[in-house]
Amino acid sequence: MPAAPHEISQNVSADEIAEEDIVERIFEAVVEQRLPPGTKLSESALCEAFGVGRMRIRRSLLLLSSREVVELHANRGAYVASPSAKQAREVFEARLALEPTIARLAVERAGAADLVNLAAHLKMEHEAHHDDRRHEAIRLSGQFHIMLAQIASNAVMLRMMKELVTRTSLIIGIFGAPSVANCRDDDHERILFAFKARDGQAAADLMTEHLREIESSLDLGNKNSGAVDLVSLFARK
Amino acid sequence: MPAAPHEISQNVSADEIAEEDIVERIFEAVVEQRLPPGTKLSESALCEAFGVGRMRIRRSLLLLSSREVVELHANRGAYVASPSAKQAREVFEARLALEPTIARLAVERAGAADLVNLAAHLKMEHEAHHDDRRHEAIRLSGQFHIMLAQIASNAVMLRMMKELVTRTSLIIGIFGAPSVANCRDDDHERILFAFKARDGQAAADLMTEHLREIESSLDLGNKNSGAVDLVSLFARK
DNA sequence: CTTGATCGTATTGTTAACAATCATGTCAAC
DNA sequence: GTTGACATGATTGTTAACAATACGATCAAG
Numbered sequence: 001m002p003a004a005p006h007e008i009s010q011n012v013s014a015d016e017i018a019e020e021d022i023v024e025r026i027f028e029a030v031v032e033q034r035l036p037p038g039t040k041l042s043e044s045a046l047c048e049a050f051g052v053g054r055m056r057i058r059r060s061l062l063l064l065s066s067r068e069v070v071e072l073h074a075n076r077g078a079y080v081a082s083p084s085a086k087q088a089r090e091v092f093e094a095r096l097a098l099e100p101t102i103a104r105l106a107v108e109r110a111g112a113a114d115l116v117n118l119a120a121h122l123k124m125e126h127e128a129h130h131d132d133r134r135h136e137a138i139r140l141s142g143q144f145h146i147m148l149a150q151i152a153s154n155a156v157m158l159r160m161m162k163e164l165v166t167r168t169s170l171i172i173g174i175f176g177a178p179s180v181a182n183c184r185d186d187d188h189e190r191i192l193f194a195f196k197a198r199d200g201q202a203a204a205d206l207m208t209e210h211l212r213e214i215e216s217s218l219d220l221g222n223k224n225s226g227a228v229d230l231v232s233l234f235a236r237k
Numbered sequence: 238m239p240a241a242p243h244e245i246s247q248n249v250s251a252d253e254i255a256e257e258d259i260v261e262r263i264f265e266a267v268v269e270q271r272l273p274p275g276t277k278l279s280e281s282a283l284c285e286a287f288g289v290g291r292m293r294i295r296r297s298l299l300l301l302s303s304r305e306v307v308e309l310h311a312n313r314g315a316y317v318a319s320p321s322a323k324q325a326r327e328v329f330e331a332r333l334a335l336e337p338t339i340a341r342l343a344v345e346r347a348g349a350a351d352l353v354n355l356a357a358h359l360k361m362e363h364e365a366h367h368d369d370r371r372h373e374a375i376r377l378s379g380q381f382h383i384m385l386a387q388i389a390s391n392a393v394m395l396r397m398m399k400e401l402v403t404r405t406s407l408i409i410g411i412f413g414a415p416s417v418a419n420c421r422d423d424d425h426e427r428i429l430f431a432f433k434a435r436d437g438q439a440a441a442d443l444m445t446e447h448l449r450e451i452e453s454s455l456d457l458g459n460k461n462s463g464a465v466d467l468v469s470l471f472a473r474k
Numbered sequence: 475c476t477t478g479a480t481c482g483t484a485t486t487g488t489t490a491a492c493a494a495t496c497a498t499g500t501c502a503a504c
Numbered sequence: 505g506t507t508g509a510c511a512t513g514a515t516t517g518t519t520a521a522c523a524a525t526a527c528g529a530t531c532a533a534g
Binding site: 096 | 296299300303304324327328330331333334335338339342391392393394397401
């Protein structure tokens with residue numbers, strides 16, 4: 001049985017794609033920044049894209065909105081979320097609360113295979129970055145943080161991290177300088193060193209530093225909501 | 238405009254209750270342990286209870302399942318979740334990662350009114366406890382942790398905490414000794430002292446200690462899944 | 475040239491009927 | 505007396521048609 005979501009023993013034997021898969025796919029597309037903030041997600045288009053009925057798309061969009069990755073506007077449809085500066089700060093604050101602990105737990109619980117996987121992952125990150133495969137580089141960069149949560153073996157925090165990483169991609173898309181890379185993979189490398197040294201505290205500290213670096217590379221200046229709303233609204237896409 | 242959920246400007250002017258409200262109500266009932274783990278939530282019953290159509294109930298149940306407060310079993314309906322010992326440990330691990338930070342931030346950001354509200358809240362807790370109003374005492378005890386997240390002014394962590402507090406009530410219902418109280422309100426009192434002293438670090442430390450106390454009061458011993466499933470299954474209600 | 479209104483179209487939201495699945499109670503067989 | 509099969513009833517899941525709302529274009533007025 002392939003990783004049943006939630007515990008729903010759906011009758012999705014091989015016929016159709018499940019809501020969780022659709023959610024996951026859209027998460028991925030958002031992380032890779034192929035779905036920019038504000039993008040309209042029309043039901044009919046998604047039905048065609050995933051080859052499923054409208055009901056399933058509707059449920060998927062509801063799930064996505066409950067994780068604040070899409071915004072539902074009554075009678076107007078679903079749009080990829082456009083986090084405000086305030087929301088951006090909240091996301092980073094939550095990540096700063098969670099991820100140092102996750103890093104520490106991951107170090108404590110990592111097996112030999114995990115270290116191998118992390119090393120292989122960093123290699124892929126490097127390559128994607130070097131070859132200018134931007135989408136993949138971004139995805140792998142986020143994936144690194146997800147992997148730590150997986151190694152920490154905590155489903156609750158893993159789910160939280162998937163949401164936070166996805167929203168972070170949206171935030172970088174809005175507030176990040178277009179030229180600057182999202183994660184300096186050097187940081188990830190340093191964290192791997194802490195893993196090899198089995199130094200949980202060092203991993204936690206490096207993670208804190210890493211997140212602070214990312215946040216400070218953004219322009220979350222207190223733009224007064226009045227004018228900014230118009231600007232970011234019309235700058236959509 | 239009364240606190241629009243998500244940002245949906247629903248056409249729920251005064252006619253009908255929104256999904257978010259239903260979710261909130263069920264959260265509350267679970268926190269108060271009036272909906273024990275495993276309770277069946279039939280659609281027709283909920284339709285009648287809330288006076289809404291089936292569609293709305295269905296969406297509410299989907300949202301509740303996405304927060305792991307109810308389990309959806311295909312073709313069999315929705316049931317209040319029964320967290321496993323493993324899930325219970327994960328919930329506490331997540332709380333231990335989040336709440337000390339929340340406590341520290343709350344201390345930093347609390348205004349004079351917040352201190353008054355907290356003091357008033359503690360008084361209500363004491364009274365409910367003293368008067369043996371068990372449901373209310375439990376609800377207030379959980380509410381205290383929610384209030385800290387509100388004072389910390391972080392919507393992301395607030396949402397996470399609502400989920401975690403609710404799931405904690407389920408966990409205590411399953412693994413807690415029936416006689417013991419959920420939160421010793423003395424702990425809450427001590428945390429309030431830290432607020433008055435504006436000592437964020439103390440609040441964080443007290444919170445850590447508080448959570449550890451609660452977890453250690455539970456019986457999360459590694460019961461082999463085989464037998465426990467039957468026991469907890471028949472112990473339903 | 476811009477502003478405002480009206481209509482047609484397209485998309486979303488809801489309802490109700492239908493199909494499928496599972497639980498319950500009865501009955502026969504061992 | 506217990507176990508298995510079977511039919512009935514109830515509950516969930518899906519589909520499709522319908523209603524409602526918002527968008528876009530066209531056009532007239534200032």
